Amino acid sequence: VITVVTGATAEVLIGDVNPTVMIGERINPTGRPALSSALTAGCLELLLVEAHKQVAEGAAILDVNVAVPGMDEEAMMVEAVLALQATVSVPLCLDSSNPKVLRAALRVYKGKALVNSVTAEERSLDSVLPMIKEYQAAVIGLTIGDSGIPKTAEDRFELANLIVGRAAEAGIPAEDVVIDCLATAACTTSQAGLTTLEACKKVRDELGVNQTLGGSNISFGVPNRSLVNSAFLPLAISSGVNCPIVDPAHARSVVIAGDFVLGRDPFGARYLSDFRKRRPPRGEEQPSAT
Numbered sequence: 001v002i003t004v005v006t007g008a009t010a011e012v013l014i015g016d017v018n019p020t021v022m023i024g025e026r027i028n029p030t031g032r033p034a035l036s037s038a039l040t041a042g043c044l045e046l047l048l049v050e051a052h053k054q055v056a057e058g059a060a061i062l063d064v065n066v067a068v069p070g071m072d073e074e075a076m077m078v079e080a081v082l083a084l085q086a087t088v089s090v091p092l093c094l095d096s097s098n099p100k101v102l103r104a105a106l107r108v109y110k111g112k113a114l115v116n117s118v119t120a121e122e123r124s125l126d127s128v129l130p131m132i133k134e135y136q137a138a139v140i141g142l143t144i145g146d147s148g149i150p151k152t153a154e155d156r157f158e159l160a161n162l163i164v165g166r167a168a169e170a171g172i173p174a175e176d177v178v179i180d181c182l183a184t185a186a187c188t189t190s191q192a193g194l195t196t197l198e199a200c201k202k203v204r205d206e207l208g209v210n211q212t213l214g215g216s217n218i219s220f221g222v223p224n225r226s227l228v229n230s231a232f233l234p235l236a237i238s239s240g241v242n243c244p245i246v247d248p249a250h251a252r253s254v255v256i257a258g259d260f261v262l263g264r265d266p267f268g269a270r271y272l273s274d275f276r277k278r279r280p281p282r283g284e285e286q287p288s289a290t
């Protein structure tokens, strides 16, 4: 199954035989006071800087979340989408829990967006799926039901199945639904990572749809987060996640090496070209530690 999303000019294909697609997570004010105050002041400069940096680091899609408590999220989202699409060609992943904000973003979006997200709750399915159909977009389906995130992999799978089924009834094909089995902090439940990975495998094997995950959620609350994220990411990829939401500066090398060993990079062509691009010019190598 191939999911196609497009930006102002670029087209991105998500699928198991394609290289892993990184969705850049950094346009998100949560935990980032500098970005929050810039957005509050109506200044989009920092947001555009983050966009360009992430694209340079290999993000193929950019997640856009501009929810700052007390601010008009709808107006901010529209401004952000217009400014981003005027300067970057990559597709955007429109990230809001408010369907009104998502609709306003879709109205001004150029291309086929990835909408983040719909849940398995009736209220969400009823408001989000019709607009996905209307705007011919793709959508991320979170495995959250009426009683929250299920504790077992089986129950998360059932919610994924329900979302894909309800999307079909609304006229949305399975390739336009990207499931998110939800990574949660490993420090709160030690089985959290395993439960998520098990759910991902079941969704891949039984539904065959494409999958995303918040790759940095696993490490909330522990030191050296990027190390923990780097350990989790290849496991998620080998369990069926083919478009994780990540910080590309940290995830890029892991994703490229991971794709190489998982046979998604014939002859290691991408691995080698990335290595050559990043290698310092002759004579400027760092002395090795040994």
Ligand code: THG
Binding pocket: 025, 026, 028, 030, 031, 032, 063, 065, 095, 116, 117, 140, 180, 182, 183, 212, 213, 214, 215, 216, 217, 245
């Ligand atoms: N699934 C889907 N969408 C999502 C998530 C998900 N969107 C939001 C989030 N989860 C994924 N994005 C982030 C963005 C940032 C961080 C984690 C996940 C993060 N930020 C640092 C912090 O909060 O401490 C700050 C980063 C910095 O300052 O550099 O960890 O699961 N579909």
